[in-house]
Each structure stands twice: as structure tokens, then as C-alpha cells.
Amino acid sequence: MVYLSELLNQPVRTAQGATRARVVDAVVALAGPDAADTPPRLHGLLVRTGWRGPGVLVPAARFTRLAPGAVTVDAAALPRDPYQRGDRELRLVKDLWDRQVIDMASQQVRRVNDVLLGPPGPPDLVADAPAVSTPPGEWVLQGADIGVRGMLRRLGIPPRLARRLGLRVAVHLVPWAQLEIVATGVLGTDARHLDLNRLHPVEIAHLTEQISIREAADLLAALADTRAADVLEELPADRQVDLLEFLPDTRAADILEEMDPDDAADLLGDLPHTRTAALLAQMAPAAGDPVRMLLHYPDHTAGGMMTTRFLRAATAWSAGELIRRLREAPALARATLVYYIYIVEQADHDRLVGVLSLRELLLAEPTTPLTALMAPAVRMVTAETAAAEVARIMAEYNLLGLPVVDAAGAILGVVTVDDALDVLLPAGWQRRLPRVLG
């Protein structure tokens, strides 16, 4: 096996001796989507005689030997046609070297310093390995070297020198199965082979902070809708707005539908009005209508903080009936707050009459009517109530949720404790001066 940096600029030798052509790049062919974890096969090397042009592709099978100082082909004549990128082909120097990749093992974004090519199978890092018996035609891209050693090799600095300076010079090889390219470029989704949905949203959000906004939006677009929504909700508001700018309307609408309505409303409210209108039009009514309703309320009021995903029950029901309905309906799976269930008078436009905790519901006899279980004196606020007042009430009465009602007492939404916390913590204006000192 050999590192790409050891092959670059090497003269190509034939049986007659060295030609004037030099290696300028390597091309690998990505495996099909069904065999995504298979390392890409070495398709060939790009060699070039002059200074211009991409060079010609010499297929890997034509090489009898690939080693530093000994890049040998079997035939006398090299192909002539300039290289044109085929389907699922990746150029290593142009598209992978010095680019950012995600190392799934450490969930970090790193830069590729060097690339290891070799026979299929686990990468054998024993230096001075004997000459490989596998012909280059069957070689694959074994992994990317993201360590300092790779950097030194590229710069031509012997490792001994760096060791004296105290730098760790071990080879840090990330196998292909753990690698995800950040900037997919022309290849688009073909280049993605790992399931980023496996990562925790906070980890994905952290990854997006290490790459450019455009690439982060790309990454977001590649996730499943629900996961993308979770990731978006983990990011600061200004970052959310920036990312949304680079997402096409259909994709953005899909993700917004999965977000909590109050978070979606916050985000939409920060966008230019034309974009907000366009996205609302794209969203399904079931998701779009609550968001539209919430958008009417100013920030820093109960209406601006509340969510519409809460649990409500009719006064006529019994405990058993409520549990049965909760199991059947999707409301339970999507509710932001499950610890309180709000009892409403359905005949009177869902006027809020009481609240029941989940604990009480589970402990009750199934036949008990909810009106007997519920606490009728419900703390509630109107939609115009100031955010600070909302937070004060929740803190004083130790509430996880505070219902918001209209003038007639009908329930509109619920403010959850995490949003109240945001008010209480000293957030203030985020000053946008550059953080010169990191």
C-alpha cells in the first residue's frame, strides 16, 4: 500500500524507462448505494506531460507497480484522451485532499492530510511492509490520514524533527467506513454513504458549527426531516436563519413541519417576510396553521412563547378513556409537555376548566371521571401577558407548564418551563462584534 503523497509527481515508467508523464491525481470509483461501506475502488491515476489540463487517466489495471519511485505501467504507450469525470468518480487531490471530512468515531470535523491506497482489507500500518502481491488493479481507498504525520509527509519533513518539537507524530488513519465527506461538490448525494441520522442532534449541531454555512445547510438537507428539525432546534436563532437561507423552500418547509410550532414560528418570524409567506404556503395545513396562529403574537409575550403541542382532554371522559385515547392518537407522541393534561369544556370552545398531572392519571381508577380527578383552580395567563411575568409565575408555583387562554377562557397553548428559563437567564442582546480573542 502507498500514500497518495508518495505517488504524486512521480514519473510514470514503462518497460522502456521513465516517460515524461507525471502523476497528478488519482481517481476512485464510489461503490453503489447498496454497498456504501465498501471502500471505493482505485479507478486509475491521472498523469500529465505538460502543465495544463486534467491529464489522461491510466486505468489501475495497467499498473504493474505502485510505489514511491516506481510507478510502472505494462504498456509502452499511454492513453491520449483527456480525462472526463464519469459517474460516481472522485478525484482524490481535487476533491478529497485538504478538504474537511467528518470522522464518525470522534464526531469531529477534520481535514484530510493524506490518503492511503492499498489492497482491500484492514489497513496494515506496519511500515516497511513487503511488496504487496495484490495488483494495483484491485486496490481501494483504505482511508484518510488526518494526523500530523500526514501533514509532515506532505511537506517533506522527516518525523524525527517534529518529534523533537514535541508533536505527536503517529499516523491517524480514518478508514473509509468511518469517513464522511463534508463538501460533496459535483457528486452530490452520491458521495454520502454514512447514516448521519445515527448521531445525536447535539453532536450534529456541533459538527455544523465547524463547517461553513453552505456546507452545513447541505448536511442538514441530507438528514431525515425529524432529525434535521431536532438539529435546527439545537442551534442559536441567528444560525438557524443563516442555514435556512441556503435550503430550498420544499426542504425547509418539510423540516419546519417537524419542528415544534413555537420554535418554527420563532424561526419564520426572523426571516424576510416574502420567504416566510413562501414557506408557510409550502407547509401542510396541519403544521402550518398553528404556526400561522403563533406568528401573530409578539415575542416576549405568553403568546410568543407558547406551544400548541400539548395534551387536552374533555370533561366528559373518564381516566380509563383518556388513557385509551392517548394510546390511539398521535398527540401523545408529538406533545412537547406530557406531564400535565388540560381538561377543557368541549362544548364551550375548549374553555379550560382544570388540569391533571400524569401521575394522578396513572394512579386513578379507570372509571373515575376526569372532573373528579382534576384540579379546577388552574393558573393561567392571557396571550398578552409579558414574558417576565410568565416566568415569574412558573417559578413561583413550580410549574412545568403554564396554559395560555384567550379572553373567553379557551385554551390557546402552553408555555413550557424551558422557554421560561430562557427569559430568566441573562440572555440579552448577543453582541455581534467579532470575537477576536477566540
Place this chain on the structure above:
Amino acid sequence: MLPDPAAYSAAPAPSPLNRPSGRGLPGRITRLRRRRWWPYLAALGPGIIAAAAGNDAGGIATYASTGAQFGYSMLWVMVVITVLLILVQEMCARMGAVTGKGLADLIREQFGLRWAAFATLVFFVANTGVTITEFVGLGAAAELFGIPRWLAVPPLAVLVWWLVTQGSYARVEKLFIALSLVFLSYVVTVFIIQPNWGTIGHALVIPDLTQLGAMGYLSTLVALIGTTITPYMQLYQQASVVEKGVTPSRYPYERFDVIIGGLFSNVVSIFIIIATAATLFVHHQQVQTAADAAKALEPIAGPSAQLLFGVGLFGASMLAAAVLPLATAYAVTEAIGLERGVSFSFRQAPVFMGLFTALVALGAVVAMIPGIPIVALLLFVQVVNGVLLPVELIFILLIANNREVMGRYANTRLFNGVAGLGVAVIILAVLGMLVSLVLVPSG
């Protein structure tokens, strides 16, 4: 959103994103629609501050000695340099907004590791020089107050190191910025002196090449370029644009900030040249020490001119003495991919902390060397900056022209014409200076 732990396979780790969520923006009203001019004002912040703090020891020394040595004859040069500065900074800001990446990252991705290493090395050398000048400036300021250098510099160096690593630097930063605004008194001085505005206007607009052969003209020219268009400012500009998350749609406001910042800082520099020209040049006095530069403030401050100047010099030098070594340490460790951050200990981030400490120490040591010609040393560093500048400018021009990277925001032909011409002139000036140094060794 209340987290539901069961939904995820692993227990959620504490969030590394310790920025408050969601509530910083002004409510449902969009930022862009609020008031037409508000975004412009909001974008103005960093430019003005960078401008006010941009006149450090090296800058003052260069501008003061230019005015004292050549009178008004180089004012037109400053106008040209200002235009170039704005063009260069605009390119960097545009690259940052379009790609969302820093300059070093872009160089690496477009040109490969070897060129990126070279660019980082150039940047490192230039920054080390400037770091040294800041500590030299601190020493000079101390001496204006009557404190010998060897007594004042070590505690100040330790103070700088300690403030930064303890994270309390941001609090005192404002104090130093306020102190450095003292240099605005050069502007006031000019108005007190009442120079001949006609002559000045003429000198600003009409190129005057009569002094071209004079000794020191070319090296002063290169020093002016190097101190006004510092290599540091390009990385900083692009990094701050990326940090703010400026996207192409919001870029016009950022461009405004770049232009205003460049104009503002260079207006102050031009006034420094006018002030020293009107006070020192007319009496054929050179600027060789800090006290000489302070003399130009006598019209406004009388006998306290030296104290006034010392206060400004102290503030400006303290500011830059912290920022420069830190930015350099960040740039180098980021290029290699090692741990970095002032909250790390020496064992956790050895290269970063080691580099930062070494740069501060080096600056302090050089500043204490007895008998160094202060102004000459400061000028020398600016000349080195000027010589190294074309390297960075060529990288910037190449990337800003790359359609694959910049899309429809790549340089227009007109922009390239002007910027390319400017870079060519800079290279000519540098070459001319180097050639003249070889031919006339005493140059």
C-alpha cells in the same frame, strides 16, 4: 423543547454550544425590515473599533516619520494606499461571506497544504515582527513617563499574558481602546495649527514624484504600505465576517462597514502625517524617538504633549500586544489542526499556549535590549510587512477571481483592473526598494 431521553439511544451529553438559544433577536419583526439604516449601523461596530485601534506603535512611528521627513509630498500616496486597502479588505470580506470559510482554510483548499504552509509562515513572520513592535511601543511609552524600559516591560508583559489567559481581557479591552483614541488628538492638532489647506488638498490629489530618488523614499513607501495594509488585517477581516455569519444576502451592509472602517482609519493616519509635517518638517526635525513624535502634539497639549502621547501609545500597544500573539497562535494551531484556546492548560494545548507565551516573551525581550533605535526598528518591521504583503495579496486575488469558489460574486473585470494594478504597483515598490538597498548599501 423538553427533551425526551428515551428517543435517543445514548444519554444526551452536555451541550458544547453554550450560546443562549433563540431569544436574542428582536422578535417577530425581521432584522432586515426594521429600519432601512439599522443594519448599516449594526454592521459598523467592528470596522470603527478596528480602525480606532489600528494605529499602533508601528503605525504612529511610520506616519510621524513620513510627515517629518517628506512633508506633504507623500499624501497622495496615502490616498492611493487607502483605495487599495479598501479593495483588499472588501475582497476578504466578500470571500468570507460567500464561502463561510477563513482565508487560511480557503488557501489550503484551493492551493494545497504546501502553499498554505507557506502562506501561514509568511503570516507568522509578519505577525511576530508586529508583536515585537507592540512591546517596543510599551517600552517607549513607559520611558515617556520616566520609567526605564527594563523596569516597565516585564511586568506589563506578564500582565498581558495573565489577562488573556485568565479570560478577563475582554473587560479591559474597552479601557485600552479608549486610551488609544488619544491619537485622535492629532486631528485636533491639525485644526489648531491652521495649515494651508490648499497646499494639503493639492498634495492629496496631485502625485508628487520629485522626491522619488531621495534617500529613504522607497523604504518609507514600502513601510507605509506595510503598516496600512497589514497582512494581519486580511485574516482578521475574513475571520470576523465568518464569525458573524454574514451571508451573501446580508453582505452589502458588511461592505459598507469595510469601506467606512478603511476610510476612517486612514483619515486619522493622514492627519498624523499632516500634523508632523506642519510641526516637524518645517523645522527640519526628524522623528527618531517617541518624544519626537510627541512634539507634534505640542500645539494642543503644550508641555504635556509627551504625557498625552504616552497615554495613547500605552493603550494602543497594550491592545495589540494581546491580540497579535493570540491571533498568531490561533492561526498556526488551526492550520496544523491542534487544540487551541486560552482556557486550555499548557498540557492540554501545548503548542497553542507555548506559541502565545513565546511570542509575548520574545516581544518583551527585544523591547528591553538597550540602545535599540526604536523608531528605526518599528519602521524596519513595517518594511518587512510591506515586502511580505504581495504574497498574501496574490493568494487573495487568485481566490477572489475563482468562479468555482465565488460563483457570481467573483471579481469583476473593473475590480481586477484596479486591484491588479495596485498589487503590481506594490510589487514594483518592493522590488525597487530591494534593488536600491543592494545598489546603495547605506539606503
